[in-house]
Amino acid sequence: MKIFNLKNIGLLVLLIVAVFLPVVISDYWRFVLTIAFFYTIMAASWNLLGGYTGQFSLGHHTFAMIGAYTSTLLMQKAGAPFWVSIPAGILLTMIISSLLGVMCLRIHGIYLALITWAFAEVVRNYFRLHYAFTGGDRGIDSPLIFGTMKPTPYYYLFLGIAVLAIVLIAVIMRSKIGYYLRSIRDDPIAARSMGVDIVRYKIFVFMVASGLAGMAGVFYGHSIGLISPVMGDFNEMAMIIIFVVIGGMRTQAGPIVGAISVRYLMELLRAQSEFRIVILTAIVILIMRFFNGGLMELFRRLKKWIRRDREGPVSAYQELEQKQG
Amino acid sequence: MRSLSSYPANSGTSKCKQKEDEAIDLHLFSQFLITGIIMGVLYCLMSMGINFIYGIMKVINWSMGEFFMIGAFTQYILLTFLLGADYWYVGVILSALVVFILGALVQRILIKPMFVGIIEAKMEYATIVTISMAIFLRNIAVAIGGPKIYTPPDYAGPTQILTLPLSGNRLVAFIGALILLGLFYYFIKKSWTGRAFQGVAQNRSGVQTAGVNVLKYDMLAFGIGTALAGAGGALLAPIFLVHPLCGLVPTVRGFEIIVIAGLGSIPGILVAGLSLGIAESLGSAFISPSFVDIYGFILLVIILSIKPYGLFGKPEREV
Amino acid sequence: MDDRSNLLEVKNVVKMFGGLRANDNISLQVEKGEIRGLIGPNGSGKTTLINLITGIYEVTEGSIHYYGRRIDGLQSNVIASMGIMRTFQVARVWRDMTVLENMLIPAFTQGLSRREAKSRAEELLDFALLIRLKDKQAKSLSGGQNMLLQIVRGFMHKDLKLYVMDEPFAGVHQSIKGIIIESIKMMNQGKDVTFLIVSHEMSTVKALCNKVTVLCKGERIAEGTMEEVANDPQVIDAYLGG
Numbered sequence: 079m080k081i082f083n084l085k086n087i088g089l090l091v092l093l094i095v096a097v098f099l100p101v102v103i104s105d106y107w108r109f110v111l112t113i114a115f116f117y118t119i120m121a122a123s124w125n126l127l128g129g130y131t132g133q134f135s136l137g138h139h140t141f142a143m144i145g146a147y148t149s150t151l152l153m154q155k156a157g158a159p160f161w162v163s164i165p166a167g168i169l170l171t172m173i174i175s176s177l178l179g180v181m182c183l184r185i186h187g188i189y190l191a192l193i194t195w196a197f198a199e200v201v202r203n204y205f206r207l208h209y210a211f212t213g214g215d216r217g218i219d220s221p222l223i224f225g226t227m228k229p230t231p232y233y234y235l236f237l238g239i240a241v242l243a244i245v246l247i248a249v250i251m252r253s254k255i256g257y258y259l260r261s262i263r264d265d266p267i268a269a270r271s272m273g274v275d276i277v278r279y280k281i282f283v284f285m286v287a288s289g290l291a292g293m294a295g296v297f298y299g300h301s302i303g304l305i306s307p308v309m310g311d312f313n314e315m316a317m318i319i320i321f322v323v324i325g326g327m328r329t330q331a332g333p334i335v336g337a338i339s340v341r342y343l344m345e346l347l348r349a350q351s352e353f354r355i356v357i358l359t360a361i362v363i364l365i366m367r368f369f370n371g372g373l374m375e376l377f378r379r380l381k382k383w384i385r386r387d388r389e390g391p392v393s394a395y396q397e398l399e400q401k402q403g
Numbered sequence: 404m405r406s407l408s409s410y411p412a413n414s415g416t417s418k419c420k421q422k423e424d425e426a427i428d429l430h431l432f433s434q435f436l437i438t439g440i441i442m443g444v445l446y447c448l449m450s451m452g453i454n455f456i457y458g459i460m461k462v463i464n465w466s467m468g469e470f471f472m473i474g475a476f477t478q479y480i481l482l483t484f485l486l487g488a489d490y491w492y493v494g495v496i497l498s499a500l501v502v503f504i505l506g507a508l509v510q511r512i513l514i515k516p517m518f519v520g521i522i523e524a525k526m527e528y529a530t531i532v533t534i535s536m537a538i539f540l541r542n543i544a545v546a547i548g549g550p551k552i553y554t555p556p557d558y559a560g561p562t563q564i565l566t567l568p569l570s571g572n573r574l575v576a577f578i579g580a581l582i583l584l585g586l587f588y589y590f591i592k593k594s595w596t597g598r599a600f601q602g603v604a605q606n607r608s609g610v611q612t613a614g615v616n617v618l619k620y621d622m623l624a625f626g627i628g629t630a631l632a633g634a635g636g637a638l639l640a641p642i643f644l645v646h647p648l649c650g651l652v653p654t655v656r657g658f659e660i661i662v663i664a665g666l667g668s669i670p671g672i673l674v675a676g677l678s679l680g681i682a683e684s685l686g687s688a689f690i691s692p693s694f695v696d697i698y699g700f701i702l703l704v705i706i707l708s709i710k711p712y713g714l715f716g717k718p719e720r721e722v
Numbered sequence: 723m724d725d726r727s728n729l730l731e732v733k734n735v736v737k738m739f740g741g742l743r744a745n746d747n748i749s750l751q752v753e754k755g756e757i758r759g760l761i762g763p764n765g766s767g768k769t770t771l772i773n774l775i776t777g778i779y780e781v782t783e784g785s786i787h788y789y790g791r792r793i794d795g796l797q798s799n800v801i802a803s804m805g806i807m808r809t810f811q812v813a814r815v816w817r818d819m820t821v822l823e824n825m826l827i828p829a830f831t832q833g834l835s836r837r838e839a840k841s842r843a844e845e846l847l848d849f850a851l852l853i854r855l856k857d858k859q860a861k862s863l864s865g866g867q868n869m870l871l872q873i874v875r876g877f878m879h880k881d882l883k884l885y886v887m888d889e890p891f892a893g894v895h896q897s898i899k900g901i902i903i904e905s906i907k908m909m910n911q912g913k914d915v916t917f918l919i920v921s922h923e924m925s926t927v928k929a930l931c932n933k934v935t936v937l938c939k940g941e942r943i944a945e946g947t948m949e950e951v952a953n954d955p956q957v958i959d960a961y962l963g964g
Contacts, residue, residue: 134527181711187526188463188666189712196662199655200704203697254830261816261827268814271776272875273802273831316538319531327527328818352542359539366532367513 096237100230108229112301114341115236119243119294121321121333126247127287129327130256132263133182133280137194139314140201141171141288142295146305147205147212149296150220155211160223164296171292172285179284183277186266195312202310217306220299232301239297243290248330250286259283323362326374335373434567435688436681441577443680445639448580449657450664450672451587452631457666458604459624462514462529466537467632468654470506472544472647474498474633479555479645488556495579495637502633503626509536510625515618537654544647553645576638583634587627588669600624632657659699663706665713675714678702728787729754729884729916730775735784735794737770744770746940747784752884757910757917759931759948761924763961766937768920769811772888775918776808777801788884803831805883807876809890811920813868817861821852821871824860828878839878846874850901866894873902877909885909887919891926903930924948936960 100108124138149167152158158166178197182190205212212218224231250256258279261269270276299305308314325336340358347354365372449467456464477498478491486494513532517525559571591597602610603620611617635653643649660679664671679699686698706714730752737745745767752758760768773779775786777798786794793801807828815824822843829839847853850870860868869890876885885906891899903926909915921927927934928948936944936951938960944951951957 128527134530136530185711188457188461188530191463191526191530192658192662192666193707195658196700196703196707199659200700203694203700207694207697254836257819257823257827257830260819260823264816264818265814267778267798268810268816269827270798271778271802271808271810271814272828273799273879274827275797275799275831277797313538316534319534323531352546355542356539356546359535359542362535363513363532363539366528366535367516 093241097234100233105229108233110341110345111338112229112233112236114338115233115240116294116298117317117321117341118240118334118337119290120318121325121337122243122247122330123287123290123294124318125322125327125333126250126259126290127283129322129333130251130263131259131280131283132186132266133284134187134191135194135284135287136191136312136315137178137198137201138287138291138318140198140310141175141291142298142314143205143305143307143309144174144201145171145292145295146220146299146309147218148292150218150299150305151212153221154218160221160300164300167296168289168292171295172289175284175288175292176281178288179281182284183280198310198312198315202307205307205310213306215307217304217308220303220305222303223297223300227303235297235301239293243293244330244334246286246290251330255279255282320358320362322372323365324358324372326372327370329371329374332372332374339373430567431688432685434569435684437567437569438573439681439684440677441573441680442684443677444577444580444584444673445635446653446656446660446680447672447676448583448631448635448638449653450660450676451584451669452628452635453657453661454666454669454672455587455600455631456625456628459600460514460518460621462517462526463533464625464628465530465533465654466540467629467657468650468652469537469540469544470502470629470632470650471636471639471653472645472650473505473540474502474636475640475643475645475649476544476548476553476636477501477633478637478640479553482555488558491556491558492579495634498637499630499634502636503630506629506633507622507626509629510622514625515621518618518621541647541650548647551646555640555645557641570642572641576642579638580635583631587631596623655696656699659703661713663703663713665710665715668713668715671713671715728752729756729789730918731787731790732771732775733785733787735771735774735786736782737767737774737779738782743940745774748937748940748942750935750942750945752916752918754883754916755910755914756933757906757919757931759927759934760918760920760937761922761927761934762937762943765939766960767940768937769888770940771937772808772886772918772920775801775886776806799831802828802879805879805881806886807879807882807884808886809869809872809876809888811888811892813865813872815860815863815868815871815875818859820857820859821847821863822856824871825875825878828875829880832878832880834880842878842880846877849905850874866898869894870898870901874905877905882909882913882915884916884918887917887921889920889922891921891923899926906930 099111103111120138120142124135127138128134145167148170149163152163152166153160178194182193185193206215209215223235251259258269258274261272261274262276262279266276295309298309321336321340322333323336324340325334326332344354344358347357369375371378449471452470453464453467456462475498478494481494481497482488482491513536514529517528557572558575562569562571562574589597591600599610599615600620600623602613602615603617603624607617632650632653636650639653643652656679660672660675663679664675679702682698682702683695687695690698728751730750732748732750735745735748736743748767748771760771762768770779774781774794777793777796777800781794784794785792788801788804788806793804793806816827822840825843825847826836826839829842834842844853844856847856850873852867852871852874855863855867860871863871869892873887873890876882890902894902906917906919907930910917919927919931931948933946934948934951935942936954936957938956943956943960944954946954
């Protein structure tokens with residue numbers, strides 16, 4: 079497989095732009111982009127689970143919350159250092175998600191959505207209820223990784239882990255496992271009959287996706303400085319779905335494009351918070367109804383239309399040549 | 404509220420007084436029990452609607468709470484500007500009708516394409532579209548009505564059952580819900596249309612050979628299901644008050660009941676609804692009112708750990 | 723007769739769905755190298771038996787043996803890895819994946835490398851005259867083409883021993899049917915693959931299968947060559963009586 083093709087060069091250019099962007103933008107926008115990167119990880123990892131593998135989970139945001147709280151509580155209550163609490167946070171989300179995954183093995187479709195929804199609500203209410211331990215509705219303060227409130231180091235942190243997450247997901251989807259996951263979504267019975275170990279791969283993808291969400295949550299806590307059960311609110315899950323649908327489900331760039339462009343749009347419309355949500359949800363409904371592929375599909379069709387334009391005169395010229403020759 | 408344990412043993416109080424205190428506790432307990440039963444039945448309206456729509460179309464409508472809210476707002480507008488407080492029951496019927504029409508329209512535009520071969524990943528589509536609709540409607544409501552809370556007039560003054568004081572609104576809503584549930588049950592079991600619905604739920608393709616236009620029934624089912632929620636909103640308007648987010652709690656309760664009962668079982672919903680209402684009421688009364696949300700979920704976790712498909716739920720058959 | 727001379731042995735298998743006896747005390751043995759037909763009127767339990775053999779359902783009573791080893795109760799993917807492939811009555815292809823990608827998966831689960839799998843897939847697709855569609859999404863293929871794809875997909879298994887097919891000829895164009903028949907014969911003679919084929923197409927079954935087992939209302943009512951079975955009064959009754 080060629081490494082130096084046009085697409086990869088384009089990605090490299092994007093990466094370079096992202097690295098140097100903080101130089102030309104204000105503190106405020108650096109912060110906005112940091113949060114956008116957080117949502118990029120959430121969207122991309124949910125797309126892996128729900129988009130590619132067909133496990134439509136409504137509890138993905140919960141794992142970010144679990145990761146954040148685990149790491150923060152370990153530091154606050156047990157005095158653990160960052161290099162212990164962060165991996166512990168990620169590990170715990172993976173363990174819990176594998177348990178949830180096992181429970182969800184025999185359920186699919188509607189029931190999976192219901193059960194994961196119930197899971198999300200139970201966990202969120204737990205964090206609200208056990209206020210002596212978790213701080214309840216008020217939330218708890220989380221130690222900042224870089225010890226400062228300036229956004230720049232956090233921008234690079236989140237850029238880094240976002241790239242990590244994206245690369246990991248890309249590697250998985252390109253591998254044999256990627257084929258298995260897609261076949262599980264498309265027709266699990268055929269997949270089993272063709273030798274795919276559905277159980278193993280469903281749990282695998284649950285753990286990977288949730289682990290990524292947990293990682294995002296852990297670093298979110300240590301970057302914002304305050305975490306609360308609002309992280310587990312259903313609205314967070316709805317936002318993730320909105321990003322993925324607008325960007326394009328079942329594409330790798332879709333969640334990234336969706337998360338960043340929608341977050342940007344939301345910032346621009348900051349003043350009208352209901353209005354922007356109305357617009358967004360209306361767009362999602364329209365996309366689902368009429369134009370399933372989202373932004374990536376739009377780009378793909380544009381590309382095709384441009385290419386056809388270029389091919390036109392070429393083949394006409396060839397036709398002419400043939401006529402003369 | 405004092406429990407028996409707050410009295411020291413052998414305190415010298417006469418047996419008479421002890422019995423009196425027991426009577427008070429029983430009194431209080433019964434009061435909360437009744438409130439729990441009432442709320443449970445009201446939540447059942449939501450669950451019935453969700454379950455009915457699922458039974459016919461195998462689609463979960465995540466925006467039921469918003470139809471509840473629309474019902475509540477319609478009722479408020481009707482009572483405040485048109486009917487006045489006395490004809491609240493007319494308002495309930497009209498609100499349900501409005502929601503029915505709205506629901507049928509929504510189904511026609513957004514959901515029907517799923518069944519006419521246009522949409523491929525059906526469950527995904529339905530979930531995403533109904534969730535988006537829920538958020539859309541919620542935010543439109545805030546945009547139009549403002550984040551204010553509107554108080555409709557009381558439907559009835561405070562009354563009592565036997566010797567227990569009871570909010571008139573709750574009693575009236577309870578009776579209204581029972582009537583609606585009863586009518587719904589009768590409709591499904593006894594009427595021709597109702598039995599056609601049963602047919603569609605059991606064998607969608609088979610029933611078409613009997614001449615049933617399933618697409619029309621889909622639209623009706625969605626309308627009826629949402630109308631149940633809308634009626635619930637109208638009935639509960641003086642209790643929960645009317646505001647854009649008033650549908651959130653009923654939605655959560657409605658789905659909790661569905662998860663506990665399992666999809667597809669009407670008696671299960673009643674049992675689960677009552678259990679939820681009672682658990683919530685007694686929990687708030689005797690443990691703590693600030694965590695009213697959690698009691699239902701504790702019940703849910705306990706039941707799911709024993710029966711993962713819900714009390715009466717059946718797993719979908721694969722091949 | 724020794725257990726192990728039979729590739730596949732179904733022993734007194736009963737399958738109940740609630741009160742319905744879909745398979746009632748069915749026994750049959752398939753020898754290595756056979757092309758066995760499984761016929762019978764609609765609702766006689768043929769597909770249920772196939773699903774039991776391939777691990778989609780579990781038996782209520784009885785047992786199923788493969789090379790002497792008990793396989794009922796095993797997961798479908800484990801059974802697949804043992805060398806048993808199957809096709810479905812309605813072609814189950816992965817519609818959002820390309821024709822080539824569809825072919826690769828059974829090879830991947832068998833541990834073939836990408837390169838090996840790809841060349842083997844292209845070889846098979848070429849044979850099946852599907853090669854020009856290899857990068858097209860399966861959903862854009864016709865029903866018959868998808869049935870053919872389903873069938874050659876099973877041939878990707880590097881160690882295929884038993885191929886169970888459920889109505890491979892149903893509603894399929896004559897030319898595609900020809901390719902299917904040819905591929906069955908080729909695999910049977912060249913690679914010693916055993917076949918168990920459910921079909922309603924009597925002429926094809928007669929031409930293709932050495933031996934035929936007849937099911938009716940969940941029971942096995944006859945077994946033998948097509949001639950023997952066609953003259954069996956019970957069989958005639960089953961088809962005409964309905």
